[in-house]
Amino acid sequence: MAKALDYESLNENVKKTAYAVRGELYLRASELQKEGKKIIFTNVGNPHALGQKPLTFPRQVVALCQAPFLLDDPNVGLLFPADAIARAKHYLQLTSGGLGAYSDSRGIPGVRKEVAEFIERRDGYPTDPELIFLTDGASKGVMQMLNAIIRNENDGILVPVPQYPLYSAAITLYGGSLVPYYLEEEANWSLDFNNIRQSIASARSKGITVRAMVIINPGNPTGQCLSEANIRELLRFCFLENLVLLADEVYQQNIYQDERPFISARKILFDMGPPLNKEVQLVSFHTVSKGYWGECGQRGGYFEMTNLSPKTVDEIYKVASISLSPNVPGQIFMGLMVNPPKPGDISYFKFEQESKAIMESLRKRAHIMTDGFNSCRNVVCNFTEGAMYSFPQIRLPARAIEAAKSAGKAPDVLYCLKLLEATGISTVPGSGFGQKEGVFHLRTTILPAEEDMPAIMESFKKFNDAFMEEYEDYRGYSRM
Template sequence: MCIRCVSKSKAVRLLSSWGAGSAPCALARALGGAEAQAPRAAGVRLYSSMPQPAEQHGGNVNELEGKVAHPTLLNADLLKAQYAVRGELYNKALELQKQGRELIFTNVGNPQQLGQQPITFNRQVLSLMAAPFLLDNPAVTSLYPKDAIERARKLHKTFGSVGAYTDSRGNPGVRQEVADFIQARDGYPANPDHIFLTDGASVAVRLLLNALIRDSGDHILVPIPQYPLYSASIQLYGGTLLPYNLKEQTGWSMDLNEITRTVHDARNRGACVRALVFINPGNPTGQCLTEDNLRDLVKFAHNEKVVLMADEVYQPNVYQDEKPFVSAKKVLGDLGAPYSDSVELASFHTVSKGVLGECGLRGGYVELTNFHPGTVDELYKAVSINLSPNTMGQVAMSLMVNTPQPGSESHAQWKREHDEGLASLRRRAHAMTDGFNALEGVSCTFTEGAMYSFPRLHLPPKAIAAAKAAGKTPDTFYCLQLLEATGIVTVPGSGFGQEEGTFHLRTTILPPEEKIGEFVKLFQDFHKGFMAKYT
């Protein structure tokens, strides 16, 4: 429980019941003094306490240089938000592309941009959903397999038309399919009314963060390195990111003792710690969590009273056998009471990753476990403002969670495409790791899962000094030169957060397998030249 926002009299009663030193958050604001806040009315959202840009111009300034929407008069949290995946490096790449340069975009996990082929069955059904008149064409049976036609007819009956809005949580039939998928995966039931279909998992993450963050006193625990969706969204919603560091020397592992100390230190400063984010498999770090890791996280959430946000979008992308993917929902159920019926868990998934790679279709979901019914209603209200998630993304989600079954006409082809795609990604993960580790001044942990390598760059002092003179972080300096020399678009580690004094970059493992050797050699040749220049 956090008492940052309760009334003074209630805070005194709570303090008495907890006993000295045992309150989970500091009482200063509740009990008065310089940091005191008025009691918060239920449902009221406060404005950010950060100074707005207009204040820098001496008050209520409405326009500058003839523009009301002048960049210095925008929301301060928007101006402070950073998203490195499409930041300075990406913008420079677009400039080079306009000049006619051929580029290799490995800055973002966008499989089909780099040549990954979509699953045939899925695209067959999607095409019939987009053009349902084909279902009545006599030639359809010569163009499509029987099970694709049957699936499209069933979905068309469920949707009516993909050109129409659905329920704001998504089509009920697809939500039931997602619930069935979760139960088959984990062995525990899922409530379709607590599943929200969204335009990709990112929208679902932002939905939860927007609901949880009330002002800058609300802190969200986020792993460092992290996917900058989290840092950018927390900033946009006026909250505060509370980092916990992953340990590179032990394969980007987490230290629950350190996380616990971080939480207690923050609460002693008056912070309200609302949630803990974890990414499994990891982005950008590529590690897979064990069942023991997940049990520790569930127990931590129970003991510290925080919401668990399980970013599990890369769950199909596992490239070793020692640590298979296990969902947080399964671990929660296996632990039993008091954890299984109390820990608030939000689990995220998407059609963008795995071997589907349907990033552009924007299909995702969040499952809410042990959330208060009133909170589920408030989230329903929030998504209703946007009326409906896109329908083709919902169809893609249906096809992800309900695949062709053995004995059906399309199963053999679907299984071949799925298995070959995953095996190719596994080989590429090994090739990228081996290629980086063969270089002097580079070390890279194996990509156990997800779609990225995150090598550490051991840069010489001369390179660090040159970066400083150029006004760049050393890893940004390196990545910019890599881009100019090779056309490879990456993301500097500083965009994800990294331990002080260390430098990294993130690249996907998605270049086509037949070109992965060429890609690695291109990188190696550049790196050798860079090190020779600055050593």
């Protein structure tokens, strides 16, 4: 008889769950790295792993919070500026027992207040710290929310395609149904409501109750910024269709053009006034892992809830309390992110200098990468307006598709594996995020160091163009 932890008898939802960002390509890349090959990991948005330096001020503050005995040391001023010392004291006072004590399961009240103030400054509308929960990174918050919403396989969640596979993975794990809607690649990955209405109708015809809709803005893996008009239409749609809006806004600081700034779904919702602002249920997610912070390993995040009843908030609180509290250092990072040094503070200039350098470099890298992809044979790519990714379409020749078929692999997986073997560039095939039938992509982050970028794009171009040369039928007879 199979034992409970034998593969055969595991929870089927666990087995069905797929998570491509650390899937076949990542595992092969790890193997090659063990064998001594130099790998450029562009599969995960993990800036520090690719050499981005942490911002100094927040690290000083958290280091002092970890070692509060330094605050009494007469030499502390030799290593730490006075505003970092003051800020560490501030956060230690907000905890009840320092970083080693569990906080309230929703996070430290004083930090949630700082988040609320940040949201009010950003949107022009106040919020309540009681509606903000701190989490171990944004992913954990998304999982908590999906777990609360999904009752069974007849509950559907609208998810963009392409999507960040956290959503498909969590929906499978919790036994719900993913209802895909395609983003319009030709219209810069915007939302197309005719298409979304068709998705909903098709799901309903199968007996699925569509309960929530996910947007990722700026987009992952697609890099677009949604326009204000598009988000207005989205909110009207959620209102009419009675959908909770899950707004993944973790890349809100990562904007690389001026024409389409980030505007939060919440601000637009409140701008629209009644009845929408009283009716549409909205949960927005944020993190310290992205922006110019890139503090992925610290696992700090929050979600903010709009138009949820106190009884629901209590239920979310109860479930959060099972694992006691999010990690406290990550909470302090969140406090620092929403409340950075201000003009006049000793550390302000350095902090601004560091963050601007990171943002300007990311902006340059977004351009180098998009231009690089667009210079390649059979590759087209929308400009990375925001987030940290480039998602070029690779127009694979028919013979490459056949070759993949014989190898028992998806065509874009074959392409990405060959790219990895040839160049060490570790990407994620588009099929891991979803794409239209017969259309192929890959996702890469824009995070390799700026100075390495030209060589990486050259190496990519060399591989790609040779690949196309090999598989394209230049005599044209297998073109259909």
